[in-house]
Amino acid sequence: MASMKNSKSRGAATIEMALVLPLLMMLTFGVIEYGWIFLKLQQVTGAARHAARIGVTADATNGDISNAVTSLMSEAGLGASGYQVTISPGNTAGLAAGQPLNVTVAVPYENVELIGIPLIPVPPSLRASVTMAKEGS
Numbered sequence: 815m816a817s818m819k820n821s822k823s824r825g826a827a828t829i830e831m832a833l834v835l836p837l838l839m840m841l842t843f844g845v846i847e848y849g850w851i852f853l854k855l856q857q858v859t860g861a862a863r864h865a866a867r868i869g870v871t872a873d874a875t876n877g878d879i880s881n882a883v884t885s886l887m888s889e890a891g892l893g894a895s896g897y898q899v900t901i902s903p904g905n906t907a908g909l910a911a912g913q914p915l916n917v918t919v920a921v922p923y924e925n926v927e928l929i930g931i932p933l934i935p936v937p938p939s940l941r942a943s944v945t946m947a948k949e950g951s
Contacts, residue, residue: 843929850928851936857890858897858919859942865899866917866944869906876906883919897921911950918943 865882868874883899900918909915920941927936 840931840933843931844934847927847929847931847934847936851923851940854890854892854921854926855940855942857886857892858921858940859944861886861890861892862917862919862942862944865919866915866946869901869915869917870946870948872911872948872950874906876901876904879906879917883917887919892921892926895921895925909948911948913948914945915948916943916945 861883864886865879868882869876869879879901880899883897884893887893887895887897898920900916900920902916902918903909903913906915918941920939922939923937924930926940
Protein backbone atom coordinates (compact mmCIF):
# COMPACT_ATOMS: atom_id res chain seq x y z
CA MET A 815 0.00 0.00 0.00
CA ALA A 816 2.86 2.36 0.82
CA SER A 817 4.50 1.81 -2.56
CA MET A 818 1.21 2.57 -4.35
CA LYS A 819 0.91 5.87 -2.46
CA ASN A 820 4.52 6.75 -3.29
CA SER A 821 3.92 6.01 -6.97
CA LYS A 822 0.82 8.25 -7.05
CA SER A 823 2.77 11.01 -5.33
CA ARG A 824 5.55 10.83 -7.92
CA GLY A 825 3.01 10.84 -10.73
CA ALA A 826 1.32 13.94 -9.30
CA ALA A 827 4.67 15.69 -8.95
CA THR A 828 5.46 14.91 -12.58
CA ILE A 829 2.14 16.33 -13.76
CA GLU A 830 2.58 19.44 -11.60
CA MET A 831 6.06 19.94 -13.01
CA ALA A 832 4.75 19.53 -16.57
CA LEU A 833 2.19 22.26 -15.89
CA VAL A 834 4.48 24.68 -14.07
CA LEU A 835 7.74 24.29 -16.03
CA PRO A 836 6.51 26.00 -19.24
CA LEU A 837 5.33 28.98 -17.20
CA LEU A 838 8.64 29.23 -15.38
CA MET A 839 10.57 28.95 -18.63
CA MET A 840 8.42 31.65 -20.24
CA LEU A 841 8.99 33.91 -17.24
CA THR A 842 12.74 33.29 -17.30
CA PHE A 843 13.09 33.95 -21.02
CA GLY A 844 10.79 36.98 -20.73
CA VAL A 845 13.04 38.51 -18.08
CA ILE A 846 16.08 37.86 -20.26
CA GLU A 847 14.40 39.38 -23.34
CA TYR A 848 13.25 42.49 -21.45
CA GLY A 849 16.72 42.94 -19.99
CA TRP A 850 18.04 42.83 -23.56
CA ILE A 851 15.45 45.41 -24.64
CA PHE A 852 16.55 47.80 -21.89
CA LEU A 853 20.23 47.30 -22.76
CA LYS A 854 19.65 48.03 -26.46
CA LEU A 855 17.39 50.99 -25.66
CA GLN A 856 20.14 52.44 -23.45
CA GLN A 857 22.63 52.07 -26.31
CA VAL A 858 20.25 53.75 -28.78
CA THR A 859 19.60 56.57 -26.29
CA GLY A 860 23.34 57.03 -25.75
CA ALA A 861 23.90 57.32 -29.50
CA ALA A 862 21.11 59.91 -29.85
CA ARG A 863 22.37 61.90 -26.85
CA HIS A 864 25.97 61.90 -28.09
CA ALA A 865 24.91 62.91 -31.61
CA ALA A 866 22.78 65.76 -30.25
CA ARG A 867 25.68 66.91 -28.11
CA ILE A 868 27.94 66.95 -31.18
CA GLY A 869 25.23 68.69 -33.21
CA VAL A 870 24.76 71.64 -30.87
CA THR A 871 28.38 72.74 -31.05
CA ALA A 872 28.90 75.96 -32.97
CA ASP A 873 30.45 74.51 -36.15
CA ALA A 874 28.63 71.16 -36.36
CA THR A 875 27.09 69.81 -39.55
CA ASN A 876 24.58 67.06 -40.28
CA GLY A 877 27.50 64.88 -41.37
CA ASP A 878 29.06 65.23 -37.91
CA ILE A 879 25.81 64.09 -36.32
CA SER A 880 25.45 61.11 -38.67
CA ASN A 881 29.08 60.10 -38.10
CA ALA A 882 28.59 60.25 -34.31
CA VAL A 883 25.54 57.99 -34.50
CA THR A 884 27.26 55.57 -36.91
CA SER A 885 30.28 55.33 -34.63
CA LEU A 886 28.32 54.60 -31.45
CA MET A 887 25.88 52.23 -33.12
CA SER A 888 28.78 50.25 -34.57
CA GLU A 889 30.48 50.08 -31.17
CA ALA A 890 27.23 48.76 -29.67
CA GLY A 891 26.96 46.08 -32.35
CA LEU A 892 23.97 47.81 -33.94
CA GLY A 893 25.69 48.98 -37.12
CA ALA A 894 23.74 46.56 -39.33
CA SER A 895 20.46 46.87 -37.44
CA GLY A 896 18.71 49.02 -40.02
CA TYR A 897 18.59 52.03 -37.70
CA GLN A 898 17.33 55.39 -38.92
CA VAL A 899 18.50 58.84 -37.86
CA THR A 900 16.24 61.88 -38.07
CA ILE A 901 17.71 65.35 -37.56
CA SER A 902 15.35 68.27 -37.05
CA PRO A 903 15.64 70.91 -38.38
CA GLY A 904 17.25 69.51 -41.51
CA ASN A 905 20.15 71.98 -41.66
CA THR A 906 22.11 71.96 -38.41
CA ALA A 907 24.69 74.45 -39.66
CA GLY A 908 21.98 77.09 -40.18
CA LEU A 909 20.70 77.02 -36.59
CA ALA A 910 21.13 80.15 -34.52
CA ALA A 911 22.35 79.97 -30.94
CA GLY A 912 19.59 78.89 -28.57
CA GLN A 913 17.44 77.18 -31.19
CA PRO A 914 16.52 73.55 -30.52
CA LEU A 915 18.12 70.63 -32.33
CA ASN A 916 16.40 67.26 -32.18
CA VAL A 917 18.10 63.96 -32.99
CA THR A 918 16.01 60.79 -33.16
CA VAL A 919 17.44 57.30 -33.58
CA ALA A 920 15.08 54.37 -34.26
CA VAL A 921 15.91 50.66 -34.61
CA PRO A 922 13.37 48.02 -35.70
CA TYR A 923 13.31 45.61 -32.75
CA GLU A 924 13.02 42.54 -34.95
CA ASN A 925 16.56 43.32 -36.16
CA VAL A 926 18.06 43.22 -32.65
CA GLU A 927 15.85 40.78 -30.73
CA LEU A 928 17.64 38.23 -28.58
CA ILE A 929 15.36 35.20 -28.27
CA GLY A 930 12.28 36.10 -30.27
CA ILE A 931 9.62 34.18 -28.35
CA PRO A 932 6.32 35.02 -30.06
CA LEU A 933 4.24 35.05 -26.86
CA ILE A 934 6.29 37.83 -25.25
CA PRO A 935 5.05 41.29 -26.25
CA VAL A 936 7.92 43.46 -27.50
CA PRO A 937 7.94 46.96 -29.01
CA PRO A 938 8.01 47.26 -32.80
CA SER A 939 11.03 49.56 -32.57
CA LEU A 940 13.45 51.06 -30.08
CA ARG A 941 13.37 54.83 -30.40
CA ALA A 942 15.25 57.59 -28.62
CA SER A 943 14.82 61.31 -29.20
CA VAL A 944 17.04 63.99 -27.67
CA THR A 945 16.59 67.77 -27.97
CA MET A 946 19.29 70.31 -27.04
CA ALA A 947 19.75 74.02 -27.63
CA LYS A 948 22.37 75.12 -30.16
CA GLU A 949 25.46 76.62 -28.58
CA GLY A 950 27.12 79.83 -29.65
CA SER A 951 27.21 83.51 -28.88
